[in-house]
Amino acid sequence: MKTININSQMILNDLASRMPNALTEDDKAILNDIYYESLEDLDDPEAMFTYTLSKAMRKHLMEGQSQEHIYLQRFEIPQIRLFELLIQQFPLANLSQQCTNTLLVDALVNHTNPVLMDIGIGTGFQVSNIIDALSKKGNNQIKCLHIVGIEPFADALKMTEENIKRVSKNAPFEVKLTVKEAFIEQMSQEELQKLLPAQYDGLYVNASFALHHIQQMSQRKAVFEILKNLKVNAFVLSEPNSNHFEPTYQKRFQNCKNHYGVLFQIIDTLSITATEKAALKLFFSREVDDVLGNTEEVRVEKHFATEQWVQLFEETGFSLQKRTASFEYEALNGTNLKTDLPNRYATEFKGEEITSLFWAN
Template sequence: MEAIDTNALLQLRNLANRMPDALTETDQQVLEAIYYESVEDLDNPVSLFAYTLAKAMRKQVAGGQSQEHIYLQRFDIPQIRLFELLIQQFPLANLSQHCTNTLLIDALADCEYPVLMDIGIGTGFQVATIIGGLAAKTGSQVKQLHVAGIEPFADALVAAAQNIQQAATRAPFAVTLTTRTDFIENLSINDLRQMLPAEHDGIFANASFALHHIQGAAQRKVVFETLKALPVQALVLSEPNSNHYTADYAERFTNCVQHYGALFRIIDTLPITATEKTALKLFFSREIDDVLGNAETVRVEKHYATEQWVALFAETGFQLRKRDASFSYTTLNGTQLETYLPDRYATVFNGEEITSLFWAE
């Protein structure tokens, strides 16, 4: 199945080439027509993808807020169910975390007093899973694990503390936690050092789908340099493979269609209900809304393509290392965890690298 029909795609691509300031009145009428035609058939996956693109482009033209169409209310599902679908069924989230968790558990288990610095810790689900994996790891040397969690949203940190504490009660080692409510780019090396225990034998930094929110290239470089100087034993990075950082609207449109079109096709393969598939797509449509709908000064979904992350690692003195690991599974719902790349792992769908998973020292 194609993510969007050729005629509509060509029309939207032509409009993107003139976005945002060179659209004629006729162009705007074409955009409106695509939007309203697609919204009448949202049960059709092709129409739904056209709707997400056209909605975001309308927002860019209007320079205002984008609202979900009232017809989409019937696709609402509870947030807890959406979270379950993302973690259990959506292979990019599941396989990516399975890969990085396996690598981190193996490395942490060789230390007695390791530090896990989680950048964008959220509600602590991934850290709790790592604690559980360490607790079950044969031959683990861990006597005390210190978690340093960085997260800009205070409510998430409250949930993270609860989830980590619950996981710690089942671990045969001590778990301590320090948190900081802030963005990583706002923290100096002294700020990070203050989050560390007096004694430790290895700092491992994990950033799962978080660092693309750092707005400027210079800020990203400083963050990498700061982590390198801390020093971390490893920076473990999970990121989508698509250049949405570029300010060129037409290029960003092309990259957006390729990346999110693949995500939508992956969702179509999942063994879940049609309503749940649409709900997952609408979750990602909010990212499309940001990539194509928001002004350059307020966009936050500024993904790098794989080669851009590789260049940043090299520029800041990190060496990419392909750690050997034994994974309990490498495929999920038609998506493959690629284990044969020379310098990284990746999730691959129909031959396309969707997310890149780095271990850098």
């Protein structure tokens, strides 16, 4: 079955070259056959990945209609467990956050009244970990840490306030929180400036896996320019390394297949149950659905490759720096934190850079 699925992926690549308007009725029949064939053996890793790709391609042809098949209900796990797996077991999230948190903590402790602006703060999980690490850090000069959280989803911000309030109780310094329900690309420099306190001695901006959701290149450049004009001490960016901004379907298909294929391989190395592995893959399959299944006008998983982020930093006047840091660990579940790059950190798996971690000022 594994050989069949590898061949199926080769056929999908051929079909992608004619997507979406040049597919024949025979092509569409082949795509459907591959989709249903993969459903018959979802316990096989290659079949699961073939299912993920073919489902997204069918969604594109059917104008956005995509649902998880009933066969996959056996892979459902509680949302809280999925979140734990992503943070604790999935090395790309774990190593990336450990890297950026370490860099931010090392810098923040040298200020008395710093501001940490988090773009896409979500439920405040990462910021809570930063506050906790700062609380345990020696030679800490902080008297008041002001958190500015920007997040487009109101429900997430409610949890942010609860989580940061809880962790702040144990902090040896004051923590103030300002939240804004908004998309960062829809905010002006004046609006961002108003979120900052009247007095502060350091401004750090963190964006973890959030800015690739900005759909237009002009919007990305405008956000970078605004942050540069705010005179930040550092802009810390974490992003996957794959070009899904690419408008050509065949090229985007190949980039998507390569990137998520590696992610699925990483998941297969984890010491978790088969059901949990499948649940993680289904989590990422929803991103594949967006990359390959949605039209150019609505899709939001528009990742950049590393060199595209580097170019955007350069075009907007930022200088990439490489801070010296000591990390608690540099490897997890077969994935490594790469520390010898000249202008960034990265996570790598089998020699391939999967996520890029930037420190710019």
